[in-house]
Amino acid sequence: xxxxxxxxxxxxxxxxxxxxxxxxxxxxxxxxxxxxxxxxxxxxxxxxxxxxxxxxxxxxxxxxxxxxxxxxxxxxxxxxxxxxxxxxxxxxxxxxxxxxxxxxxxxxxxxxxxxxxxxxxxxxxxxxxxxxxxxxxxxxxxxxxxxxxxxxxxxxxxxxxxxxxxxxxxxxxxxxxxxxxxxxxxxxxxxxxxxxxxxxxxxxxxxxxxxxxxxxxxxxxxxxxxxxxxxxx
Numbered sequence: 001x002x003x004x005x006x007x008x009x010x011x012x013x014x015x016x017x018x019x020x021x022x023x024x025x026x027x028x029x030x031x032x033x034x035x036x037x038x039x040x041x042x043x044x045x046x047x048x049x050x051x052x053x054x055x056x057x058x059x060x061x062x063x064x065x066x067x068x069x070x071x072x073x074x075x076x077x078x079x080x081x082x083x084x085x086x087x088x089x090x091x092x093x094x095x096x097x098x099x100x101x102x103x104x105x106x107x108x109x110x111x112x113x114x115x116x117x118x119x120x121x122x123x124x125x126x127x128x129x130x131x132x133x134x135x136x137x138x139x140x141x142x143x144x145x146x147x148x149x150x151x152x153x154x155x156x157x158x159x160x161x162x163x164x165x166x167x168x169x170x171x172x173x174x175x176x177x178x179x180x181x182x183x184x185x186x187x188x189x190x191x192x193x194x195x196x197x198x199x200x201x202x203x204x205x206x207x208x209x210x211x212x213x214x215x216x217x218x219x220x221x222x223x224x225x226x227x228x229x230x231x232x233x
Contacts, residue, residue, distance in 0.1 A: 013134035015043040015119075017065065020183060022131050024069060026192045026206035026213075029082060030096065031107035032126040033190050036182035039109065039127035041135055043120040052122070056114050060141035061124070063107045066134045067098040075099040084155060086195030094154065108141055162189040164221040171224045176211075184208050188215060188222045 019039045021027045028034040041063070043051070055061070078089040079097045092100060109124040122138070165185045176184075191198075192206055198217075203225065206213045214225040 011136055013044070013066070013136060014047060014138070015041050015135045017041050017063075017127070017129045017131070017133040017135055019127050019129045019131045019133070020209035021127075021129070022207050024130060025204075026187055026208060027130060028126075028128040028187065028190055031109055031128045033128070034183070034186040035110075035126050036179060036186050037125065037127040038112075038179075038183075039124045039129055041122040041124065041138070043122070043135075045119055047120060049116055049120065052114055052120055055111070055122075055138075055140060058111060058140040060108055060143075061111050061122070062137075062139040062141055063109055063124070063129075063135060064137040064139075065105045065107070065129065066136060067100070067103040067105050068132070068134055069130060070098045071103050073099055075101055080195070081155065082195050085198070088155075090155065104136065161220065163191050163217065165189050165224065166221055167224045171226050176227065180209060180211070184211070184213055184224070184227065188213070188224070191217070191222070193217060 017039050079092050079095045080086045081095050110126050112123040115121040165188050203216045210230050212228050215222050
């Protein structure tokens with residue numbers, strides 16, 4: 001009898017995601033937490049309009065992807081979820097850690113529109129994807145089947161408040177458009193700092209879109225110190 005446990009599989013990306021997050025630090029820990037985080041999935045040229053026919057009838061899509069920057073880092077059977085302050089261990093299969101036996105991720109994103117051209121482009125919001133993420137598959141979300149509002153959420157049900165965000169006078173956010181301001185504020189409100197850095201008076205720099213955002217946290221407030229364009233460097 002053929003041993004399926006020893007069988008390996010090869011998958012090729014169907015496209016790539018372009019997002020405002022050029023580095024892992026600052027990306028929302030789950031999809032939907034930062035509605036202003038826009039992503040564009042650019043499908044490979046072989047996937048024409050026929051492959052997305054009817055998809056615009058759905059509000060949300062499941063996006064399956066590769067954690068491509070963790071491929072060489074391996075995984076551990078026990079993980080310290082940031083939601084638990086990085087102090088309590090849970091099994092890797094009980095977490096959304098990017099360090100997995102197979103570095104595959106799954107996100108539920110809002111489908112805003114589809115653009116037809118030489119390459120099909122899917123415009124999505126609420127993204128938690130690194131720029132350049134390889135996309136493996138896209139499926140429609142079926143709310144009448146997949147929504148389980150009474151399901152238990154395990155340790156993730158512990159209440160976690162978002163942080164307040166304040167712009168210091170010298171940060172000068174006047175030159176930013178509304179979309180960029182919302183993206184920065186929503187990303188920071190989720191507290192991107194590693195759990196072991198909480199409680200320390202330390203400045204951090206987060207790259208969002210074409211900007212370096214320098215900030216620090218004091219208790220439950222994030223103070224934006226400066227926002228500088230990376231194109232001016």
